[in-house]
Amino acid sequence: MxxxxxxxxxxxxxxxxxxxxxxxxxxxxxxxxxxxxxxxxxxxxxxxxxxxxxxxxxxxxxxxxxxxxxxxxxxxxxxxxxxxxxxxxxxxxxxxxxxxxxxxxxxxxxxxxxxxxxxxxxxxxxxxxxxxxxxxxxxxxxxxxxxxxxxxxxxxxxxxxxxxxxxxxxxxxxxxxxxxxxxxxxxxxxxxxxxxxxxxxxPEVQEQELQRLLGTISEVSDRGGHVLLPVPVYGRGQELLPIIAASLPEIPIVCEETLLHGFRELAAFQDWLKPGALERTRQAIRSVATFVADAEGVQAALAGPPSIFFAPDGLLQTSIARQYYRALSEDPRHAILFTGHLYEGSFGAKVWRKHNGMDKTGAATLFGCEVQRFRYKxxxxxxxxxxxxxxxxxxxxxxxxxxxxxxxxxxxxxxxxxxxxxxxxxxxxxxxxx
Ligand SMILES: [Zn+2]
Ligand SMILES: [Zn+2]
Structure with missing residues (x-):
């Protein structure tokens, strides 16, 4: 049995x-x-x-x-x-x-x-x-x-x-x-x-969702806004950075230094990678405009040209992730794009709801910056x-x-x-x- x-x-x-x-x-x-x-x-x-x-x-x-x-x-x-x-x-x-x-x-x-x-x-x-x-x-x-x-x-x-x-x-x-x-x-x-x-x-396949994500990033950048991508230290961030860097080379990328841990981890365990993947991640790291390590660095980068920010916290719970949120949340030019599971009760889930509310008639009540969810599978x-x-x-x-x-x-x-x-x-x- x-x-x-x-x-x-x-x-x-x-x-x-x-x-x-x-x-x-x-x-x-x-x-x-x-x-x-x-x-x-x-x-x-x-x-x-x-x-x-x-x-x-x-x-x-x-x-x-x-x-x-x-x-x-x-x-x-x-x-x-x-x-x-x-x-x-x-x-x-x-x-x-x-x-x-x-x-x-x-x-x-x-x-x-x-x-x-x-x-x-x-x-x-x-x-x-x-x-x-x-x-x-x-x-x-x-x-x-x-x-x-x-x-x-x-x-x-x-x-x-x-x-x-x-x-x-x-x-x-x-x-x-x-x-x-x-x-x-x-x-x-x-x-x-x-x-x-x-x-x-x-029913989604990866490629469709990626195209939707890349399209949204371009739109936000064209209207002069920053894009915030909250990602975990290991995982989606290392996948998305090479794709975005290769597809949208004209938009500067600002990346939290801690995401490098995930890249180092991949380099240390190359047996798990597809052929050519390591070189693509190395190229992506070289294409990052700025690596930031602290609150001052974040502040300076946010004052710069419209950029894509990789913040190492998929749910926006850490203090540095919340610093990004405070800086971007009220200006409709900016966008926060979630790509993973938003756990109930997390700050990320609250942000998603706050910016995508509905009034009594069911009409969207948009507040502050654009907040969207994508699924990087x-x-x-x-x-x-x-x-x-x-x-x-x-x-x-x-x-x-x-x-x-x-x-x-x-x-x-x-x-x-x-x-x-x-x-x-x-x-x-x-x-x-x-
Ligand atoms: Zn898992
Ligand atoms: Zn699991």
Missing amino acids: LTAAVWGGAGEHGRSCYLIECGGVSVLLDCGVKKTGIGEYPLFDRSKVSSLSTVFLSHAHEDHSMAIPMLYRMGYEGEVWTTRATLNQLPAYYEAWEKQVRSKGGVLPYEKTDRERVRYRCMEESAAAGTWFETAPGIRVCWGPSGHLAGSIWLLIEMGGQRVFYSGDYCGESSLLQANLPSGSDLEDISLAIVDAAYGSR VHQGLPDVRRMLERIRPLQTLLVHADKGETDLLAARLVEEGFTGLHSLVPGKQLLVV
Whole structure:
């Protein structure tokens, strides 16, 4: 019997955590937090934690990683299999998460000593991508790059005679990062697939959204305004900077120095990059007009010609990001363009609402600068999930990483197209696969 229990991450955005049991062995796929307020953690079944055969971590993001020390607090003593690049990024995420929890008056549900007890193992040091190896007695695994972040992976796991595919967070449309999928006989008889469907039934492909973003940046610049692009330190910023620099070379780019950390990270883990990607990032860095490191630098750059500002905080929560906001917010020539998920309760979500209100008649009440949302894709929507299922052909599929309503809509669309065995669950639910 193969079962999959959702401890978090299905029917919601955050705290990804799936327990797979089959033939007397069990694995946990990711163990993250939901980044709302002081955080929501997976719905652990404590009686199952200490007997886990092994744990896999698909990538460093908080919503997949930040609850791992809780496992050790609950008695798990085994290993956590991940990649060297992920391991390199984790300390920064632990630090940022602890800071956020403290700033909201909360406390972490684990101690530093629990963090130190985590026994990480690196997949690539045991087996190259695409090759099978044993991570624990009765658990064989094969992995590959998922194109979401340096070090992010998909997993194909064999346990109790069944095969389970976990996409991790997956993006086949990254401009910099490689992504692939299992191939050949590895694709045979996959019983269960847990598939990133974070964008629900949305149909966009990367190129369309990028053209819309580039068009808006040109318009703002033509009318004499600055463009603010709030991006995380690692991820979208490193993807967008080379594209924007190459497409709009006439508009000066001002970049916060901390974004260079993300570029250094990519250079240190070149194995995860597409051919030529490193050179494109180097060219992009050379084309930046100004790097700013402090409030005075920001002030001086804002007084300069219409520019594109890369601020290293996707939700505008840090004090330096808010300095940009204060400087730009009241002048309708300027624009703030969000490109990622706006978490409920974040400053970014408040800004979005404040500038895109409606009066009683439903008419837009525009306030101050233009604020728009775009989607630079780092996950999957309808066309991507469709393509993945056509390739993997699993018996059963659990669609994850989006709200229940959005997941239901996507499942309904895929059923109309003839796909079968689709499941939209919520945390606390369990799926009996075979
Ligand atoms: Zn992620
Ligand atoms: Zn995620």
